[in-house]
Amino acid sequence: MLPQARAPHPGEIAIIDLADIDSPDPAKRARLAEEVAKASREVGFFYIVNHGIPAASVGRMFQSAEEFFSLPADDKNAVSISRSKLFRGYIPPNHIGVDQKLKANLQEAFQIHLDLPADDPDVAAGKPMHGPNPWPAAMPSLKPDMTAYQGQLWSLGQRMLPLFALGLGLPEDAFSPYFTKPMIMLRILHYPPQAPDDSTESIGTRAHTDTGVFTILAQDTVGGLEILTKGGDWMTVPPIPDSYVVNIGEMMKAWSDAIFSSTPHRVVNRYGLERYSVPFFVNPDYDTIFKPLVTNPAPTDLPQFHSSLDRTKNIKIGEWMVDLYSRIYPSPYKTAAAEKPLAAAQ
Numbered sequence: 272m273l274p275q276a277r278a279p280h281p282g283e284i285a286i287i288d289l290a291d292i293d294s295p296d297p298a299k300r301a302r303l304a305e306e307v308a309k310a311s312r313e314v315g316f317f318y319i320v321n322h323g324i325p326a327a328s329v330g331r332m333f334q335s336a337e338e339f340f341s342l343p344a345d346d347k348n349a350v351s352i353s354r355s356k357l358f359r360g361y362i363p364p365n366h367i368g369v370d371q372k373l374k375a376n377l378q379e380a381f382q383i384h385l386d387l388p389a390d391d392p393d394v395a396a397g398k399p400m401h402g403p404n405p406w407p408a409a410m411p412s413l414k415p416d417m418t419a420y421q422g423q424l425w426s427l428g429q430r431m432l433p434l435f436a437l438g439l440g441l442p443e444d445a446f447s448p449y450f451t452k453p454m455i456m457l458r459i460l461h462y463p464p465q466a467p468d469d470s471t472e473s474i475g476t477r478a479h480t481d482t483g484v485f486t487i488l489a490q491d492t493v494g495g496l497e498i499l500t501k502g503g504d505w506m507t508v509p510p511i512p513d514s515y516v517v518n519i520g521e522m523m524k525a526w527s528d529a530i531f532s533s534t535p536h537r538v539v540n541r542y543g544l545e546r547y548s549v550p551f552f553v554n555p556d557y558d559t560i561f562k563p564l565v566t567n568p569a570p571t572d573l574p575q576f577h578s579s580l581d582r583t584k585n586i587k588i589g590e591w592m593v594d595l596y597s598r599i600y601p602s603p604y605k606t607a608a609a610e611k612p613l614a615a616a617q
């Protein structure tokens with residue numbers, strides 16, 4: 272049997288209208304920031320509308336996803352993540368990374384980061400996570416379409432960062448220094464449907480927290496995203512037309528000293544249709560050292576996941592991401608830490 276989830280109560284997941292995001296009126300920006308902060312504290316997930324990304328751009332990404340995942344396996348495997356030292360490319364369904372304690376995901380994925388040319392100084396120096404994206408020869412439109420969309424979503428992400436800063440009582444530009452050559456990531460995902468009596472251990476995406484600062488997710492009309500509420504039950508995040516789902520990741524939780532909640536979530540496609548989604552992850556520069564930028568008077572932490580970040584250890588975030596990615600992906604890049612299964616793996 273598939274695990275169960277309940278529907279949200281009306282208003283339980285806030286729908287935040289971003290119309291005032293660029294308002295010249297500081298009071299309007301502050302009001303919006305407080306809405307974002309409240310949802311980030313209480314749920315860790317919210318919807319945004321009036322975000323400024325044209326529906327046609329989002330539609331093109333879903334078309335691209337359908338087209339890419341329909342390619343013959345050989346064409347997809349030509350850009351397999353197992354050939355990439357930069358954790359980019361195609362991840363087949365049911366893959367298992369180094370850590371055998373982690374359950375396989377049913378999803379298949381294709382992911383890119385910032386595309387950097389060979390003459391970029393960090394690329395030339397062989398800095399991990401920095402370099403070019405791989406593209407499938409069988410689908411020439413994917414490169415221009417995903418690259419353009421990633422640019423649009425990164426602009427939206429940069430417009431949203433001041434809201435989180437303001438919501439924590441920090442100056443609006445408090446996060447800017449950490450995003451000069453960011454490790455942003457765009458993924459397209461495909462989930463096959465699962466029958467209600469499916470007895471496999473696997474689901475679309477196993478329970479996890481997002482590792483980044485925050486995530487901006489486009490989901491199609493099928494549904495399947497579910498979050499673990501503070502009350503301990505699983506709740507669906509139903510699709511709302513023309514919205515994005517935004518959620519707090521481990522890095523924002525660390526910066527906010529756990530004032531903002533990096534809420535565990537999963538995907539169970541129990542709806543009988545193929546599902547596609549397009550998450551964009553706002554990740555900072557490789558060299559960012561993570562420590563809280565504010566003090567939480569009453570920190571409470573949820574259960575630990577394989578994706579949890581310890582904010583007390585002044586971690587250099589790029590190294591932490593490389594360890595985690597080489598643990599969860601079938602990658603040729605293996606760090607010593609990634610060879611050791613995590614005690615907290617779920």
Ligand SMILES: O=C(O)CCC(=O)C(=O)O
Nearest residue numbers: 460476490496538548550
């Ligand atoms: O596909 C989704 O709706 C969510 C995927 C997700 O949680 C992730 O990629 O981190």
Ligand SMILES: [Fe+2]
Nearest residue numbers: 479480481536
């Ligand atoms: Fe996620």
